[in-house]
Amino acid sequence: MKAFQPKAPRIGQDSAEWRARVDLAAAHRLAAKANYHSGIANHLTLAVPGKPDRYLQIPYGLHWLEVTASCFMEVDLNTGEILSGEGDVERSTFCIHAPMHRLKPEAAACVMHTHMLYCTTLTRLKNQRFQPIGQNELQFVDSVAYDEEYEGFAHDPAEGVRLTNILGDKTALMMANHGVVTIGKTVADAYNRLYYIERAAQLQVYAYWTGQPLRHISPDMVDFTLGQQKVPARYNGKSGAENHFEALKRLLINPETDFRD
Numbered sequence: 139m140k141a142f143q144p145k146a147p148r149i150g151q152d153s154a155e156w157r158a159r160v161d162l163a164a165a166h167r168l169a170a171k172a173n174y175h176s177g178i179a180n181h182l183t184l185a186v187p188g189k190p191d192r193y194l195q196i197p198y199g200l201h202w203l204e205v206t207a208s209c210f211m212e213v214d215l216n217t218g219e220i221l222s223g224e225g226d227v228e229r230s231t232f233c234i235h236a237p238m239h240r241l242k243p244e245a246a247a248c249v250m251h252t253h254m255l256y257c258t259t260l261t262r263l264k265n266q267r268f269q270p271i272g273q274n275e276l277q278f279v280d281s282v283a284y285d286e287e288y289e290g291f292a293h294d295p296a297e298g299v300r301l302t303n304i305l306g307d308k309t310a311l312m313m314a315n316h317g318v319v320t321i322g323k324t325v326a327d328a329y330n331r332l333y334y335i336e337r338a339a340q341l342q343v344y345a346y347w348t349g350q351p352l353r354h355i356s357p358d359m360v361d362f363t364l365g366q367q368k369v370p371a372r373y374n375g376k377s378g379a380e381n382h383f384e385a386l387k388r389l390l391i392n393p394e395t396d397f398r399d
Contacts (some may be wrong), residue, residue, distance in 0.1 A: 141200045143242055151283070154187040158373065159210055162248075163206050163233065165329045166182055168386050170203045175254075181249075182249075184325060185247045189212070191214060192221050193239045195213050197211055197223070198225060198228040199225070215239055216240070218262075235249045236320070237295055238321065245322075246305075248322045248324060248327065250332050251317060255336075256336055256342075256343050267282075268342065269344065270360045272342075274338040282335075283305045285314050288316055309321055318335060327377075347377075354389070
């Protein structure tokens with residue numbers, strides 16, 4: 139497949155912005171390969187390093203497998219105006235993501251919203267919450283917020299403000315009858331969370347499918363395990379999220395369709 143031909147000028151490849159663009163492009167490619175996408179819908183965005191008034195968004199109409207580092211538009215957080223690049227700003231991207239970037243500039247530097255299958259399946263259930271029935275699920279017992287009222291398509295930034303208020307100090311949001319949002323200080327952080335929350339949801343859905351009684355972990359052990367997570371291990375001077383994302387990026391390298399172009 140021929141890579142999307144960028145129209146935006148190439149940025150210095152040693153800059154923080156270029157490295158951020160490369161990571162965001164990689165996240166789109168990885169999410170598509172993992173089947174987290176919904177055609178050309180759903181959105182992965184990132185605040186532009188050093189430019190607090192804008193965020194990066196792909197032009198509407200691109201498939202995530204076409205995304206390259208130079209194709210992103212820079213979009214004004216307050217108005218939705220394109221400040222750099224070319225294309226159309228998909229309305230719901232701006233309405234959900236811009237308020238999160240604006241109201242949580244550090245914690246939500248990267249915002250990822252998808253309708254990936256297993257998390258979205260859980261949002262269809264009356265009880266969409268993660269149950270303490272396994273190690274994967276325990277990662278999200280205390281870090282996920284829940285929107286319990288579906289309020290239609292996000293065509294007004296007020297919806298993004300509402301969702302941000304529900305998110306609070308959590309790092310993921312399950313959206314009733316809709317999908318999921320993960321946030322992070324970096325692309326690696328947000329993508330790692332997206333990857334593992336979908337894996338946790340998949341395991342929980344499989345457990346439900348058996349129809350057998352669920353094996354709940356005791357409250358004392360839940361508290362103990364959550365305490366263990368507060369001091370995450372670092373390897374090679376990097377977090378688990380950073381090491382994971384670097385490994386995933388290595389799997390993407392392809393001279394014909396390089397996300398780094």
